[in-house]
Amino acid sequence: MNVTPVIPRSTQTLTRVGVIGGGQLAWMMGGAARDLGLSLIVQTPHGSDPAVPFAADTVLAAIEDAGATAELAKRCDVITFENEFIDLDALSVLAQSGVCFRPRLEALAPLLDKFDQLCQLRDLGIPVPRFEALTRVGGDGDPDIDHGLGYPVVLKARRHGYDGQGTFIIPDAETLARTWAKFGYPPMLLQEFVPFERELAAIAARSVAGDVAIFPIVETVQEDQVCHRVIAPANIAADAAASMDAIARTLLKGLDVVGVFGIEFFLTADGRILVNEIAPRTHNSGHFSLDACETSQFEQHLRAVCGLPLGNPSLKCGGAVMVNLLGFEFAKSDDLQKREQLAAIPRAKVHWYGKTESRPGRKLGHVTVLIDADNPDIRQAEAEAIARRVEAIWYEK
Numbered sequence: 334m335n336v337t338p339v340i341p342r343s344t345q346t347l348t349r350v351g352v353i354g355g356g357q358l359a360w361m362m363g364g365a366a367r368d369l370g371l372s373l374i375v376q377t378p379h380g381s382d383p384a385v386p387f388a389a390d391t392v393l394a395a396i397e398d399a400g401a402t403a404e405l406a407k408r409c410d411v412i413t414f415e416n417e418f419i420d421l422d423a424l425s426v427l428a429q430s431g432v433c434f435r436p437r438l439e440a441l442a443p444l445l446d447k448f449d450q451l452c453q454l455r456d457l458g459i460p461v462p463r464f465e466a467l468t469r470v471g472g473d474g475d476p477d478i479d480h481g482l483g484y485p486v487v488l489k490a491r492r493h494g495y496d497g498q499g500t501f502i503i504p505d506a507e508t509l510a511r512t513w514a515k516f517g518y519p520p521m522l523l524q525e526f527v528p529f530e531r532e533l534a535a536i537a538a539r540s541v542a543g544d545v546a547i548f549p550i551v552e553t554v555q556e557d558q559v560c561h562r563v564i565a566p567a568n569i570a571a572d573a574a575a576s577m578d579a580i581a582r583t584l585l586k587g588l589d590v591v592g593v594f595g596i597e598f599f600l601t602a603d604g605r606i607l608v609n610e611i612a613p614r615t616h617n618s619g620h621f622s623l624d625a626c627e628t629s630q631f632e633q634h635l636r637a638v639c640g641l642p643l644g645n646p647s648l649k650c651g652g653a654v655m656v657n658l659l660g661f662e663f664a665k666s667d668d669l670q671k672r673e674q675l676a677a678i679p680r681a682k683v684h685w686y687g688k689t690e691s692r693p694g695r696k697l698g699h700v701t702v703l704i705d706a707d708n709p710d711i712r713q714a715e716a717e718a719i720a721r722r723v724e725a726i727w728y729e730k
Contacts, residue, residue, distance in 0.1 A: 347410040347433075347639040348372060349389075353396050354415025355382035357686040357696065358615050358631075361623065363387030365632035371639065376405045383686045384415075399423030406432040413592060413638045414614055417445050418493060435638040436590040436613050444588075444613050446491045448522045457587040459580055460607050462487075462599070463525040469518040478509050480523055487524040488512060500558045502526065527607060529599040533567050534618035537581035538593045538633045541640045545582050546633065548626060548646040550574045553597070553618050554720075559694055561724075563655040564716045565621045566648065568709040569600065576606050584611065593634040595619060617657065617696070622646070624682045624701045625653035650703045654716035656723040658698040660691035668697070674726045675700045678719070 348371050352359045355377025363384060366373040372389040375382075376396060385391050390408055394401030397420045406412060411433045421442060428438050443453040451464050467488070469476040480486070488509065490499030503509045513521065532555055536548040549566035550573075567574070581596055595616025597609040619630035628636075628644030636643055658668075658675075667685075676683045678700075685698040702719045706712040724730060 349374060349409040349411075350635060350639065351376065351402075351405045351409035351412040352384070352388075352415055353402065353405070353412065353419060355379075355384040355388070355391070356415055357383050358415045359384035360387055360686060361615070361620070361629075361684070362631045362635060365629060365635050369632065369635055369639075369641075371635060372409075374405060374409050376401055381689060383688065386687075397423075399427065403427055403432075411435055411638050413634070414441075417441070417613065419445075421445065436588075436592045440588045440590045441613055444611065447489055447610065448491050448520075450611065451522070451524070453588075454584070454608055454611070457583060459584060460605070462527050462607050462609070465523045467513065467521040467523050469520075476510075476513070476518055478506060478513065482523055482525045485526040487526055489522040489524060490516075491520055491522050527599045527601065527609075530602045531567070531569070531600045532609075533569065533577065533598040533600055534563070534616070535577050535581045535596045535598070536593060536616060536619035536622065536630045536633075536646075537585055537596060538630075538637050538643055538646070539585040539590055540637050540643050541591055542642075543586075544643055545585055546643040546646045547578050547581050548619060548622055548630065548633075549648055550577050551618055551621065557694075559657075559659065560617050561657055561659070562720045563618050563621055564713065564720075565625060565653045565655070568713045573600060573604070573606060580606070580608065584608075592637045593619070593630050620684070620699050621653045621655040621701050623684065625650055625703055650705065651707050652704040652712045652716065653701055654704065654719050655699055655701045656720050656727075657696055658685075658700065658727055659693075660695035660697055661693055661728060662691060663693070664691045665689060666691060671726055672698075675723060678702055678722065680704075681723075 350373055352375045355375040359375050360383035374390040375384045375388045376392040378395050392401050392405045413435055443449045448466050451461050454461050465480050485502055485504050488501045488503050532553045534551050534553050538546050551563050551565040552567040553560050554562045593615050595612040599607045615630050615634050622629045627647050627649050672683050680703040683700045704712055704715050
């Protein structure tokens with residue numbers, strides 16, 4: 334692991350960080366920015382968005398508004414991203430005028446479209462599931478949906494899909510045709526269905542100097558393509574963890590990026606490791622690091638984009654389990670009573686994002702519980718038991 338010691342704040346080169354997006358990821362950067370002596374300026378559409386109360390300054394505008402980003406650039410030294418919902422062409426004009434974006438826009442360009450992303454990963458020699466583009470070619474009749482990936486198959490929106498939105502497990506050709514038609518036959522991605530043994534993830538950071546630091550590999554547990562819990566570290570063989578570490582390094586170096594990336598993997602029953610998707614930003618699978626690691630993913634990202642040395646990503650405890658607090662109904666509530674019950678769990682820390690409305694699947698917060706056990710099997714069992722306890726409180730099971 335290539336990690337450089339912390340340096341005094343006085344030697345920082347960039348201190349004003351612009352963030353496009355003001356949701357919970359930017360909110361969690363707020364505490365790290367304060368501790369590092371940095372100013373966070375966010376571009377976000379609503380004054381009620383989570384990061385606004387914790388930002389030094391705010392540009393209230395849609396995140397795709399490049400004119401607002403030009404104003405943001407006047408108030409900061411470097412601009413980074415909370416999400417991928419950006420107008421890349423418009424931002425490129427700003428970059429040509431000298432605005433500093435990290436990660437650089439040229440590296441983001443092949444990643445925002447999921448088909449292009451898989452092509453880029455394949456070209457870097459990174460193992461990915463088999464995939465094809467689903468594109469309608471002329472005519473008014475029924476489109477040709479023949480493909481070579483078999484069934485079931487995974488259908489994905491190429492842009493703007495997150496938290497399971499825009500991802501469908503398709504059992505047969507009839508369902509594929511019906512689902513594609515429902516969206517009006519836009520270009521989409523078909524990806525082979527991988528009968529994985531586990532879903533895993535890595536948070537990886539690369540500095541301006543080219544140093545790379547990888548957080549512990551974690552196991553993610555998904556339901557309906559939405560992450561419900563994360564167990565750190567993953568209970569996997571050392572060679573599998575080493576392979577994912579190597580893939581992450583290849584990816585960040587190959588793209589020549591600066592900042593934190595979230596990388597999602599499949600581990601198959603026969604030991605193959607495939608990259609499912611990457612996110613060019615801080616990621617839900619790394620939230621455990623706020624409480625369980627020497628350096629959080631949010632501090633690490635700020636260190637990277639500001640030109641500071643990377644911090645130590647190692648665990649400072651035996652392990653941890655993080656459970657997302659997802660909305661399960663349309664309501665307005667701060668769920669204070671449930672949060673107090675969760676906070677009473679030994680070694681638990683509740684992070685509440687301050688959103689005013691709940692809806693099914695919306696991420697309202699998360700809770701992380703630290704675990705002392707060093708034995709991987711005991712730690713795994715304890716993490717699963719804690720997760721069930723958290724979910725029983727939150728969902729009133």
